[in-house]
Amino acid sequence: MSANGLEVMALRAGYGGRVILENIALSVANGEWCVLLGPNGCGKTTLLDCVVGRLAPAGGEIRIAGHSLREQAFAAKRQLGYGCAPESLPPLLTARQCLEIHAGAKRLSAVDEEVMQLAEELQFTRYLDAFVDTLSLGTRQKLSVLLALLGDPRLIVLDEAFNGLDPASALIVKRQLRARATGREVAVLLATHALDIVEQYSDRAVLLLDGSLRREWRREEIQALRARGVGFDAAMAEAVTTPAA
């Protein structure tokens, strides 16, 4: 059996002398969609930055599809699809050039037909030859998602990818991620505050609080909560306010 899409072991990270994450252990299996939850400033983006190699951890180990991000960075990153924040996209390149650069970096022979098809569904095709700095927030977000899906990655990492997306486009992206997770055994790690994704699409949700993973909910637990008429927001609020054991 192939290795998990993502393995994070004893991760420790921060900025300067300030520790943000301490002893984080997280794994996302192939075909699993894991949602990372937590209040603002709890370290979600820091964790994702470590996972995608944008921030060097102070300690611990990260493996993407079995490849160590520290020792086999090249092989690990070939299996990774990351949707960066819209403001990080290069303003003076066109959307098509961004896709070409990502495809070139992943050594693809062509930009995936499937990604172009998704661009069509998201009504993004008309913006392909527009400069990124002329695109709206939602349109940039679509580009960011398309870049993350290029090259059929084994692990897709998205940070607040649904911010600014219109409901119809958000639905298309959610279905696309679900289809990739179920049909192709792709691991998905998404940091978000959108609880509808937890309730309807994801397989697991983990709560990051004060720099450590405090609680996790499996799909069965989430469904059981729904059956009891308890909203996931209430369950999460309770977990956030309950003191750590």
Add this chain to the structure above:
Amino acid sequence: MQENSLRPGLRLSPRLWARRLVWRNRWVRASARGRVLTAVTLLAVIGCAALAVSHIGAAWLGRLERHRLLIAVIATGSAAMLVARSRAIERSDARRSWLAALPVRASRARSESLLIACAPAWVMLVSVPLIALVAPRPAISILGGIVVGAVVGYLIPEAQAVDLPPGSRYVPHRRLTPKASKPSLSALGLWPVRRLFASVRPQAVTRAAIPLLLLVPMGSTADGVMLAFGIVAGVAATALLVAAILAVSTAATRWLLPLPLRPGTIAAQVLLRPVVVLLLLAAVMAWLVWVSGLTPRASVERGLLLFVLAAAVAVGGSLAQIKRASRCGS
């Protein structure tokens, strides 16, 4: 409760107090080394100004006794220009400020904006006592000029606001017919060149051209001015392109960190096209220098020197930036 009580200043003058708190927090957050450096720099500037006025400038200021009207006019003009600019910035900031929606009385808002917009005049006024120590009468002229200039600058009506369009508006861009996308990193080389065009906005070019155009009525010939314009434009384009290469090196590395790319590949792609553009700019500069009357050999030498200098800064700086940016991810 005492802890939650508001400072009276915040109630009376929220914008001024907010600024004061920002400055205070900046000072509190600064490292001990930073604080010492700031204090030493400030003391050094004051010391140098005092020395300059008392020793080097004493004789010169003494001669100004006969030209008090002239220095008053210069002080008025400088103060008016600085205050008008400060007022324009203050107006624009006030509209976008996070404090814009606060219920502040109109009279209070006016007095706050007067204090903030006249900040350059307050700084200029600091120099008056120094000058007064060695030349009291010119100091009075300067004082009067600053006060009149500040009032004039503050009362200059607001120019029509201009919303700057995205930088890509100024980038030459072929109208592309829809085509199949081909994976390639080569567009990375276009980024610095486009950034150069984006930074050369028409307004900036116009402002830069005015001093050169003023040379014509001062006795320069039109061809001389055009030559000077060409040389200045060439040097400015070279400097802007080098700056763009450095900025893009960092931005591109950060953007592409999660991809399986080696720093050397990013550097090669970011540098290749811009270095060719630098070479072309150097060739144009050599031609302009030759037109201005130098020998072909001397012109080529100057062009080569410009290219080598620009390329060395661009390549060295870019490699350093890429190394620094990729270090956080390694």
